[in-house]
Each structure stands twice: as structure tokens, then as C-alpha cells.
Amino acid sequence: MRTTRSAVLLGFLLALLSVPLAPATPAAAHAALVATSPVRDAVIGSPPGEVVLVFSESVSPVVGRVQVLGPDGRRVTAGEPVADGATLRIPVRVPDRPLGTYLVSYRVISADSHPVAGSFAYSAGAPSATPPEPVSVDERPSGGWTPAARYVGYLGLVLAVGPTLFGAARWPRRRRRRAVTATGYVGLALVAVGTAGTWVAQAADMVGVPVGDLSRGDLTAVAGSDVGPVLGARLALAGIAAGLLTAVAGGRAGRGRRVALAVVGLAGLVTWPLAGHPVASPLPPVSILADVVHLAGMSVWLGGLFTLAVFLLPGTHRRVLGRILPAWSRWATVAVGWLVASGVGQAAIELGRPGSPLHEVPADEAVDVVAGLLPRLWRRAAGPFTPLAEEAVGWRQRLPERWERAGRPYGRRLVDAALDQLDRLVDTQGEQVLVNQDLHAGNVLRATREPWLVIDPKPLLGEREFAVVPIVRGAELGHSPGAVRRRLDRVTGALGLDRDRVVGWTIAHCLAWSLDGDTVFTNQVEVARWLVDGT
Structure with missing residues (x-):
């Protein structure tokens, strides 16, 4: 017994x-903000009549917790926000002094009853000299x-x-x-x-x-x-x-x-x-x-x-x-x-059952998918992720040595261009978020629980401009000067990114990844050359 x-x-x-x-x-616990109009940190010509937020699932706004502040810090919300499934529309009035930075803050409840809160800014005409401070929120108080x-x-x-x-x-x-x-x-x-x-x-x-x-x-x-x-x-x-x-x-x-x-x-x-x-x-x-x-x-x-x-x-x-x-x-x-x-x-x-890779859809549609995914991946974080600045120091040290050992497979001017870009970009980065240095169209798959899933992450902590480099340089959506330039313009415009910095990071990253022993990845070299030459 x-x-x-x-x-x-x-x-x-x-x-x-x-x-x-x-x-x-x-695993996808609750709703995430996937797109906004105006785009986060964008500079537009004139203030819009409404702000639109798109989430990954249906949401309902918390009364009194969704607002837009104008450049003077006053509310410019013109009525109650309206939720239609995963889309939240906030009516906005045009203030007396319309030019400057606007701050959008939101708190919504997702379909699974979890709160989702955050904020982002956009500017009309030009950013304010002293923009409104981003709202610090605790999603789970x-x-x-x-x-x-x-x-x-x-x-x-x-x-x-x-x-x-x-x-x-x-x-x-x-x-x-x-x-x-x-x-x-x-x-x-x-x-x-x-x-x-x-x-x-x-x-x-x-x-x-x-x-x-x-x-x-x-x-x-x-x-x-x-x-x-x-x-x-x-x-x-x-x-x-x-x-x-x-x-x-x-x-x-x-x-x-x-x-x-x-x-x-x-x-x-x-x-x-x-x-x-x-x-x-x-x-x-x-x-x-x-x-x-x-x-x-x-x-x-x-x-x-x-x-x-x-x-x-x-x-x-x-x-x-x-x-x-x-x-x-x-x-x-x-x-x-x-x-x-x-x-x-x-x-x-x-x-789910991962299906076709992203490069099987039309190129413009694929770039738009990436533009929708990236804001969900940009999360503030700390260790153990390697900073982009630290990784870039290694690229700067190794690139000339590998180029010499490989027999100088391309002109020295490209190496110098990459080193110049790294010198210019590393210490002047914007906000540090999680970025994926290999998010090309072959690493995004159609799936069940989400329309698209990112695989094979190679995470770093760096500025947002670096995050779009893989989709710009990747050959999966077309390999020609025109195709690269079209992806560059489309993704930077959609996400409100600094195009010049994206070009610089792309040149540097292409050449940093262009050599592996005696192997030369000519696609990477060609993209860098096209961007250096402006073709």
C-alpha cells in the first residue's frame, strides 16, 4: 500500500x-502595428485629415487613450477613433500652425483581449525643432x-x-x-x-x-x-x-x-x-x-x-x-x-504550412509586404544582440584583407567607397532597434497563422535604414540597375527612411558580403557598383 x-x-x-x-x-500572442498612414517618421507636404493605423488583427480603441498631438503639443484629434476590423482611423483637424512634428499615441485592445499601446511621429513640411516627446507606455500595467x-x-x-x-x-x-x-x-x-x-x-x-x-x-x-x-x-x-x-x-x-x-x-x-x-x-x-x-x-x-x-x-x-x-x-x-x-x-x-517564398509574387507587391513586416520587427532591445556598429568595425577591418587575398577581384575604388560609407554611417546612426541583415525575398514565406513569416534571422542592433538593405540588394526580385533603384525608392518611401543612408549601408554590406575565401559573389559586387556609379 x-x-x-x-x-x-x-x-x-x-x-x-x-x-x-x-x-x-x-506564438503570435497579440496584435501588432503593421502599417501607418502617414508612415512613421515621414515628412509630408501638408497635414492629413486622418491618421490610419493598421494592426495584424482586429482591435477596439480604449476610450480617451487614442490621440494626436500637434506641433504645439495640443490635441488635434477631431473626433472619436473608428475601428473597422484591424484598421483604426483617427480624424484629425488642421491646427492654426500646421507645419512641424505630430505625435500619435494609441492604446487598443486586440481580439484576444490583450492591450497594445505605442506611439509614433510624422511631420508636415519639416520636423519641429523641439518635437513632442514620444509617449512612454506600459502595455501590461x-x-x-x-x-x-x-x-x-x-x-x-x-x-x-x-x-x-x-x-x-x-x-x-x-x-x-x-x-x-x-x-x-x-x-x-x-x-x-x-x-x-x-x-x-x-x-x-x-x-x-x-x-x-x-x-x-x-x-x-x-x-x-x-x-x-x-x-x-x-x-x-x-x-x-x-x-x-x-x-x-x-x-x-x-x-x-x-x-x-x-x-x-x-x-x-x-x-x-x-x-x-x-x-x-x-x-x-x-x-x-x-x-x-x-x-x-x-x-x-x-x-x-x-x-x-x-x-x-x-x-x-x-x-x-x-x-x-x-x-x-x-x-x-x-x-x-x-x-x-x-x-x-x-x-x-x-x-502552419509554410508555402511559397516572397519572390514568387510580383516585385512591387513583395516590397510592400516587406514594408509591412519591418515595423513589426523593429523592437528596442539590448544584449545579447550584436550592435551594427560593432559588426561594421569588423567589416571595415576584414574587407581590404579579403580583397587582397582574393586577388583584387574588383576595383579598389569600390573597396574605398565601402570604407568611406562605413566611416560616415557607423557613428551617426538613429534609434537602435532589432534589424535583420538577411531579410531577402527568399527568407519570407507564405504561411497560415500569418500571411507571411520571416525565417533565418540574422539579428543586429542598428538603425532602421540598415534593415531594408537585404531587400534592396537581393537578386530574388530582379537583378538590374533599374530593379535595384525601384526597390530602393519604393521601400524607403513607404517607410519614410533616409534614402542616402540606405544607399550607403547597401554599398558597404554588399562588399562586406562579396567575398568568401576565393569565392566572389558577383551579384553583390554589381549592386555596389551600380549604386556607387549612380546607374
Whole structure:
């Protein structure tokens, strides 16, 4: 008996350590800003009548948290922002002094209930001498409330499902049920506490303030969001389950009540994916089903192990256990099968089936795709990423040596041009963000969970102008002076980048990557020559 109990306790511990309580969630966690009009940091001739933001999934604006400030620091928003799916339109009036830098700040809630906040600037006529300061935002001011509430709810499911299942189907006749019934109520109480905590965290994330600064109005506002009714339904279902629990766990309920509790429990499980990432996945019905199956499997397996270890193994006759344990083994097998199946299903959805590379679409369309992807990849970061400045120092040192060892395969003037560009560019860079030095059209693939996915990243920390170099120099979208110049003009115009700096980085990068031992990559040399000659 002691050996059996120890084995079950060990299994329970291993389960807690090896099985994530949370269901599988999408890798693309929430919405991201993919495009703006005017383009970030662009300088346009006159101020527009509206500002347009395009996200990667549907969003809804937080009241009072979307605004445009004019060059004088005053609001120029002319009305409430309007969301249409993934597009947010902000009406803007023209101020008395229209020339200068405008600052757009936004806070929206994505389809998966997560907040997305940020800011960007554009200028009319010319940038202001003292432009408005970018807004510093905390996307998740709820801090640890969200994960804490989530896991309290999951623990509640474990304590509510396992003991109730055993009490209804496999409880020994001579064993008292009071403790197991009480554990079920504790589980439902934890579900309610976790749900209330999620409500509070959602309020904090919606309005952008810490939990301690929330007002009653902030808490009430959650009811009007997409996630509010779902959380309310979960609380109501927990209350209904509490009314049915005593009879079912006590073994006194008829088939009708048992079925009713099962239906209520299933409906309660559905509220978790409805309030989270699966509603924004590429296949919402499948993702929702996968999450429900995952939660059910987790609750049955861990809840059953807990019930066995705490209530049944101590004091139950070996002969009685001989009838209980085989049944439990079958339940556990099914539950683990659910966990595996749901994990595989969610992984298949998230990974998708990468399809054709970007260079199979028309060149202009491909450049526009890259222009939409890059702002999502430009993230402020620190180590362990190598700074572009450090990488460029290595290029400057190695290029003349490799050129000599390769037998001077092209004119010295190209080497000198690359070195001059590096001397000019390295110490005068703009804001440092993550850039990919190999984002050419062969490393962007069509996929399922996103229209396009970037593969084979070679990240550096550098200015935005460097990030477009691979798409400009790459031969996949056409290799001719005209094709290179067209890509250069199109991508720098779309993203509001300094064209001259992009040209300089392209010359330097092409020649830095033009030699590998005795191998000369002539395509890279030709692009550099075309740009140096201005052809």
C-alpha cells in the first residue's frame, strides 16, 4: 500500500513539473502595428485629415487613450477613433500652425483581449525643432495579476473536477464524502477568485494604470469589452455548478443532475479560450476546441491524481482499490491522450504550412509586404544582440584583407567607397532597434497563422535604414540597375527612411558580403557598383 501511494504521489509531482497547466497559446500572442498612414517618421507636404493605423488583427480603441498631438503639443484629434476590423482611423483637424512634428499615441485592445499601446511621429513640411516627446507606455500595467489570476483559476479546475469525478463515479461506499465535496467547493471558489482577478487585471490593462490606481468606473468598463461578458458567464456557471455539486459529489444525484453538471462544466471550460488567444488564431473554432480539450485533460489527470493521493489511498482497502485504480488508469490514459492531441493540434495551427517564398509574387507587391513586416520587427532591445556598429568595425577591418587575398577581384575604388560609407554611417546612426541583415525575398514565406513569416534571422542592433538593405540588394526580385533603384525608392518611401543612408549601408554590406575565401559573389559586387556609379 505504501509503495502504491508513494508512486502516485511521485506521479502527481512529476505531472505538476512536466505538464504546463496553461493550454497551448499562439506564438503570435497579440496584435501588432503593421502599417501607418502617414508612415512613421515621414515628412509630408501638408497635414492629413486622418491618421490610419493598421494592426495584424482586429482591435477596439480604449476610450480617451487614442490621440494626436500637434506641433504645439495640443490635441488635434477631431473626433472619436473608428475601428473597422484591424484598421483604426483617427480624424484629425488642421491646427492654426500646421507645419512641424505630430505625435500619435494609441492604446487598443486586440481580439484576444490583450492591450497594445505605442506611439509614433510624422511631420508636415519639416520636423519641429523641439518635437513632442514620444509617449512612454506600459502595455501590461497589471503586472503579475494576469498570470497569478490565470493559475489560481487552473488550480481551481484541478480541485473542482478531480474530486467531483471520483465522488460521482468511483467513490467507495464506506468512505465519507464530506472532505471530497468540500474540496470541490474550494476549487469552485478558486475559479471565482481567479476570474475576479482576471477582471481586475483586464481593467488595469485597458486603461493603462496599475491595479492600485483603478477606479470603480475602470472596473465597470470591463463589462463593455469583449472579454467582460465571458468572465461574467464563467462566474455564473461556477455558481450553478456549486448548486449541483453537493448532490453529484455525494453520490445522491440522478443522471439528470450529473449530466447537467457536466454540461455546466464544459461550458465553463469554453470561457477560458473565449477570453484569450484562441479567438484571434488563424482557425478560432479549432483553437478553442483544442484549449477546451487541454483544460479538460489537465483537470481530469491532475485532479484525479490529487484525489487518489490525498483521499483514497490512505485508509482504503486493497481490494477496493483493485476496482478503483483500473478505472482511474483508463481515465488517465484518455486525459493524457487529450493533452497530447490538443498540443499537437495547436502546434500545427501555429506552425502552419509554410508555402511559397516572397519572390514568387510580383516585385512591387513583395516590397510592400516587406514594408509591412519591418515595423513589426523593429523592437528596442539590448544584449545579447550584436550592435551594427560593432559588426561594421569588423567589416571595415576584414574587407581590404579579403580583397587582397582574393586577388583584387574588383576595383579598389569600390573597396574605398565601402570604407568611406562605413566611416560616415557607423557613428551617426538613429534609434537602435532589432534589424535583420538577411531579410531577402527568399527568407519570407507564405504561411497560415500569418500571411507571411520571416525565417533565418540574422539579428543586429542598428538603425532602421540598415534593415531594408537585404531587400534592396537581393537578386530574388530582379537583378538590374533599374530593379535595384525601384526597390530602393519604393521601400524607403513607404517607410519614410533616409534614402542616402540606405544607399550607403547597401554599398558597404554588399562588399562586406562579396567575398568568401576565393569565392566572389558577383551579384553583390554589381549592386555596389551600380549604386556607387549612380546607374
